Structure formats: structure tokens, C-alpha cells
Amino acid sequence: MTVPTVETRSANNCNETNSPKRWSHIRRVLERPGPFSDPAFEPSTEILPFLESMKILIIGAGGLGCELLKDLALMGFRQISIIDMDTIDLANLNRQFLFKFKDIGKPKAEVAAKFIMNRIPACKVTLLTYDDETNQVDPSTIIPLVDGGTEGFKGNARVIYPGITACIECNLDLFPPQVAYPMCTLANQPRLPEHCVEWVTVLHWKEHNPFGKDVRIDGDSVQHIQWIYERALERAKTYKITGITFRFTQGVVKRIIPAVASTNAIVASISATEVFKLATRSVILMNNYTIFNDIEGIYTYTFEAEKKSNCPVCSTIPQKIELNETSKLQEVLDTLIERYNLISPGITTADNEGQNRTLYMISTQQFEEITKPNLNKTLQELNLTDGTELTVVDKTRANPMRIFLHITSSMETTSKDLIYT
Template sequence: MNTSSLSPKDFIPGEDTMSMLTEYARVLVIGAGGLGCEILKDIALSGFKDIEVIDLDTIDITNLNRQFLFRKENVGEYKAEVAARFIQSRVLGCKVKAHTQPIQDFDEDFYSSFHIIIAGLDNIEARRWLNSMLHSMVKFDENGEILPETVRPLIDGGTEGFKGQARLIIPFKTACFECTMKMVTPQQRFPLCTIAETPRLPEHCITYAQIIEWEKAFPEKKLDKDSPEDMNWVYQKALDRANHYGIEGVTYMKTIGVVKNVIPAIASTNALISAACVAEALKVATYLSNPMDNYFMYMGQTGIHTATIQIEKDHECLVCSKKPINLTVSRNSKLREMIDLLKENKKYNMISPAISGMLGPLYMPKPPVLEEKHRFKLDLTFAELIDKNYFRDGDGLIVTDPSFNSSLTLIVNLV
């Protein structure tokens, strides 16, 4: 029996708990970059023996200063495969299976086969999709109560220079990732007129070379951001432009950072956030301590400051509130304007919404043959859509988007 005042009453120390940790618990780590390498190392050394890792990136020479599971001879190989081999060679008895496909390629059965998912992702779209997937897996009984065996906790970590965060998301119990989309810092963008006419920053010169000069020089070729030859071409063009305007600061590494939207990474921040994530995994797996409630943040820019706060659920969240989206739209507004609202409003942040109604599809962005077929509707007003029998006032619309694993219901209130 547990008599410690420091752990919950459900924690029972002993061989059964250890065997559950080492023989039964299955952990999925998503991401094998700077944070992912730390998570894989920590999770393996904490006693978890059955681990799988997903990462579709390959190793670049610039990764080696902080992604310590990789060596120079591994450049060009898949991060997930090299990381899996390294962990298995250093932690005896640990089994790590690597996957190199996008997370969207895996189905519900795959994710439900794990007990804990830890994400060290570096992009918002993948995190939103993963959050949506884990919520869509939850089943309810006839009384609307959650079936606990269908819940998979998500531990999400992220770093940005001297800042970092770790959070525990328990579907339909805590605030989910979508609940906090308003807190996400938007990606920095520069006006095209500034880039083309009045550059003042190294970023302006690099973006000009990437967008405008590359298109002029190679109209039929897409820029390969992982190609040293392509990146060096962009760097040289950006440097020429910077010299012309007397702008300093254009370097090859700066060019890579701007083109790939790379956020500066610091090894110590990755180590600290990884420790916080894996500590939560241990708590969830063994009940050895009360779990985080529910958001840990670290700020090390001018010292060391940490805080744990409880983020409240958004009762109108697109994922965990299970409520439809209500939009008030003018009868004279165009379908294009409503789609732009779904993409630009921070509450929705959609990427490429597809919309269908009771009378059939309104707009399908993919594949191209369908997009071309429905494109003309974008410039029709809702009054015209009704007149032409493409839409009925009062009908709900079904919206799908790459950000979400499942569809959403959209209620359009015409005024």
C-alpha cells in the first residue's frame, strides 16, 4: 500500500508497476529533431521499452550541433531511422521502431495502439491534426460518458530559442491544442512592395531571392529547400541584393533560416522541455505523482523563469466542444468571402476548407479537376447560390480541412 504524501493513492510501488512500465506501456514519439532526440533519450532511460518514432525529415549537416543522436556520416539518412538505431544500441532491451511517413498517413487503429503520445513537432498544422485525431478516437457510452479505454493522453512540447512549453492534453478533460490557437504567434510575413521596392532587412533580400528571382530563373522548377545547391543560389542572389542596398547580415545560415522558417534552437531549452514532457509520461503511466494541470512554460531570455498554469477549455472550440460553427453571413456576400474568413480568422485558422451542403459540394479545393468544376461558385453570393439551387437557407454545411482529422458542421445564418 502507498503511504507517501507525495504521490496519489493510486500509486502502488513494486514489481508490478515496473513491469507495466517496461513490458506493457507503448509510447509514440512524434518528431526526431532537436526536441525529439532529447525525448527519445529520456523516455528510453526512464524505463519505457516499447517505443515508436515518426519523422519524415532527413538529417542535414546543420542539425549536428544539437541533435546529438546523429553523426556526420548520417547526413542524408532519415532522422527517425538513425535515432531508432542509436537508442537501441545504447539502451539494452529497448525496442524502437521508426516511421518516415507523415502523421496523416496513419489511421485510428495505429494511434490507439499506444498508451501515450509525446509530440515534439515544429509546425502548427501537424499539431492541430494530431490533436483532432486523438479527440476523434474517444468513444462515449449511451449516457454520454467517456469510455476511459478510448482516451490517449497527448504530451506536447515546443521550444523557441530560450523559451519553451510542455503541456498535458487529456481529450475532453483538459483544454486541447485547438482551444489555445489564439495564443499562437503568427508567422512573420513581409509586404511584397517592401520586398521588391524598399528592402531594409536581410530577410527582405532573402525573401526576394526566394520568391521573385528564383521564379524568374527557374519558372518550371520548384525550390528544393533541402538542396545545398538551391540554397546556395538563393544565398548568393540575396547577398548581391543586400550589397546593392547596403544591407548587412545576409549569411548562408540566415538564408536557410528564412527560407525554411527555422526558429533558432538552443540545446539546453530542448533538454529542459524534454525532461518536463517525459516526467508527465512517467506520471501518466505509473501514477507516481499528480499530473501537470496543465501547461508548463519556461522563459530563459533574461534569467530563468518557469510557471505552471491551468489553461481553461474554450467552450466554442472546434475540436473538443463538439459544437457546430455558427457564422452570420450577409445574403449579398460571396462564398469566397466566407472561405477567406475561415482561413484568416484566428478562431478558425483553416488552411484549405472544402465545403459541402445537403444539395452537394459547394467548393472542393482538391483535386484540381474538382476545384475547376466548382470554382465559379466562389464569386456567387449566397442569394445567388440559393436561387441556383446550390444551397438551401437553413441547411448545415459540412467542412473538411487539412487541419482536422474529422469534418466540422457549419451553420450559416443569413441576414
């Protein structure tokens, strides 16, 4: 599949763009110091041309992405790449202002970029690397990330220096838990319209959907949502519950939270300002996480999100898993998937002679057939002892993970249990 990637450039033949007044507001910031200037900032007439040559990548052309594209283009950035695999639908038009009715069904990235400027060629990806001798991040490979997100009337923005500041994984504890309804409520005592929709998707779909027993729900399929909507509506009428509509049904299935245009605009402006600061050093950076909430009045707060010393993504410290010697490799696999949100991890280790030894891998059918029997073997049978280092790869991780096994004997575990009791 070709990823729609588009670059936007300011039109050099546009009188407004080349007018001395066009960037006067930016020049005031860049060509003279201010009370909030970064100590390292040196005012210069050369900073604006530098901005024009700087390459920016925007990931996502939705409500926030449209605002960002507009903000960054008006700040003097001219080399802007934007990527989005989604297409435009009718529900986008109330807040994603770069799109019009005639654009429905077209790729978001292409339409957004054409609205601002014109097309780009390929996208270059630069990976973060560490110095082999010092195990420190190589500054020349650091690409700062400005991350923003909105959820209804709430939003956040943060600045991430890969390998130096807290990454997204470091702060996963800040995210609210996924909404889950008790099974007994869904089956016997539905009270809300979402209970009726969840009953269809969780309990009714597996046995009664007309699309095939092993077919999973596609939240973008009109046929799937229509069938779920009709079954949910029947159940709602039985329990005298109102509020079931097609759009509501799709929102519950896809876990859609209504977007608010003003929240998108505010969070986008915060994010764009941080990009401008990163590029110019004209003002001290945010340190490093800002939250915004205007449900009841306006509340905003900035704090420093701390880097986790044992973060499985940005830390070089190996992770540790504690198991019993009678535990099976399947338990190791299940623990990795649950603890680190992996999808299909592959596990290797080194034998006594330092040679690579594959314990489980599904990268090819041949590897899976050869290594699958290991899942039912105990750690003892696989000669995995206390302190064994595993290398784990998964498509959700850019780099392999180092995992140390802490293996206890059956006798030790029983003794601990007795003492605890």
C-alpha cells in the same frame, strides 16, 4: 512513401538492464508513497513491469525527440515507437546527440532507434470517439498527449487529454504572430540582412528565378538557396548591409530559429516526467501548461490552459459564420480557409428531404468540375437560408466540422450600417 517507424526495446540479455540496481531509482518512486503522490496512487512492485509493456509514440526525432527517447528509455519504458520523415544533416549534429557524422543523409527515426535499441513493425492509430447518446468523450479512447516545443532559449510543455482539457487549437492565440516585413521596407529601405533575403523571395523570385515561373521556393534545395543567397548578397552590398551567408539565407527562407541544446534537455525532461506520471499516477500531473525562459535568468511558470467551449477541433458545438444573402459561396470558402486554417475544404449540406447535397468538393477532378460553378452563385441562389447547417471536410481535420450559416438580408445590413453611421 513508407514512413520510417521504429520500435526500441531494452536488451534483455544486458547484465546492466537486468541488474537489481538498474531500476532502483525508479522503484523508490513506484514502491512507496511520497508527499506529492496522486491521491489515487497505490505503491506496488507491479508498476515497473507495467511500464515495460506500455507503448509510447514519439513524434519527431530532432533536438527534442532525441532527448525524449533517451529520457523515456532510462525511465523504464521499453516499447517506444518513434516517427520522423526527416533525414540527418550536418547542422543537426551539435544538439541531436544520437546522430554521428557517418549518419548524415539517413532517416532520423531509424538512426535514433538503432542507437537506443532496434527496429519495430507497423504503427497502430486509435481515434478519439464520442458517445452517440451523451455526446461525451469515450474514456476508453482517450490517449493522453504530452506536447513539448522549444524556440531558442524558450520552451513549453503541456499535458492534453483529448476531449477533456484544452487542445492545441484552443491555445493558438498564445503563439506569436508570424514575422512579416513591410513591402515598402523590402523594396526601398532595407536595413537588415533579412530584408535583403526577403526581397529576393517575395519580390525578385517570381520574375527572375531561372528554375521556371511557377516553381516555388524549396528551402532544402541547395540550388534555390544558392541563387537567393547570391541575389541577396548583391542587394546587401548596394545598401552596405553585412551578415549575408548561405546558412543565414537558408535560415530566413525556412524561418529557422537556432536551437539550444540545454533548452531541449530541460523541456524534454519536463515532458518525460509527465509521461512517467501519466503511466504510474505516482505524482500529481502538471495542470496543464508549463513555460520556460532562460534568456535573462531562469523563469518558469505553470498554469491551466482553459478549454475553449467553441473550439473548432475539440468542441462539439457547431461553428457559426455570418454572411449576407447576396454573398457568394466563394466567400464562405474563403472565410473557412482564413478562419480555421483549412487547405482545400469540401462543403456539403442536406436538402429539404434530408438527402446529402454537395456544394463544393475537389476530392476528384469530376467533383470539382461539377461543383465549381456553385462558387459564383449567391447563398440565395443556392437556397441556403438562415440556420442552414454545412458539413465541412478538410485534410487538416480528423473529423468533419459543423458550420451554421447566419444569413442577413440586404435590407437588414443596410439598416444596420445606417444606424451605425
